[in-house]
Amino acid sequence: MPHVRKFYPGGFETEMSRREVALILGVRERDALDKIKEAHKRVMVANHPDGGGNHYIASKINEAKDMLMRKGKSGSIF
Amino acid sequence: MAGKLIANLIVMGSTIIGRAMLQAYRKALENANKTGVAHEAINNIRRASKTMTEQEARQILGVTEQSTWEEIIQRYDKLFERNATSGSFYLQSKVHRAKECLEKVYQKNKQDGTPT
Incomplete structure (x- = not known):
């Protein structure tokens, strides 16, 4: 099957939003913490600086995880 | 005479309404800034038009x-x-x-x- 999905345009957002976080990690914002952690690990392994990845993308991934984790701890009771 | 009076009234009325609308617009913009709606909208526009550097x-x-x-x-x-x-x-x-x-x-x- 040919690849029909269109690539997202442009670069990273200047200020990371919740939407971007979910996109980077490939999860939904409301997913459980375990799932987010697992997704972070998977994406991180793929882009780790030691294994051919680079620091810029890695820092974006970590920023994304931190943001979701912070949100998960405080705020909603669900 | 009467025509002039009516014309005056219309001009005055429209300036008052215009001023009020301007104020309402400003207030709305302020509220939007407070809630971050405008910020989000601006970001969206920027995101759409942005190409990577x-x-x-x-x-x-x-x-x-x-x-x-x-x-x-x-x-x-x-x-x-x-x-x-x-x-x-x-x-x-x-x-x-x-x-x-x-x-x-x-x-x-x-x-x-x-x-x-």
Whole structure:
């Protein structure tokens, strides 16, 4: 099957939003913490600086995880 | 006489309404700023029109100004492949856009005849 999905345009957002976080990690914002952690690990392994990845993308991934984790701890009771 | 009076009234009325509307508009804008709606909207517009800068493209692929096109392609292939198998589509997109951006830069340089 040919690849029909269109690539997202442009670069990273200047200020990371919740939407971007979910996109980077490939999860939904409301997913459980375990799932987010697992997704972070998977994406991180793929882009780790030691294994051919680079620091810029890695820092974006970590920023994304931190943001979701912070949100998960405080705020909603669900 | 009566015509003049009516005309005066109309002019006065419309200026008052105009001023009130201007104030309401300002107030609405202020409220939007407070709630972050305007901020989000501006961000959305920027996001839609934004194309990647060369600097960001180089950061994403992890190459320097001195890197050759072959090096870039090598990096790109690796990152693209990795994100296709176990990364996310969003990051894959960024890698692809970064290559696209640098491709343009390098093509232009080639036409200009400057060695890169």
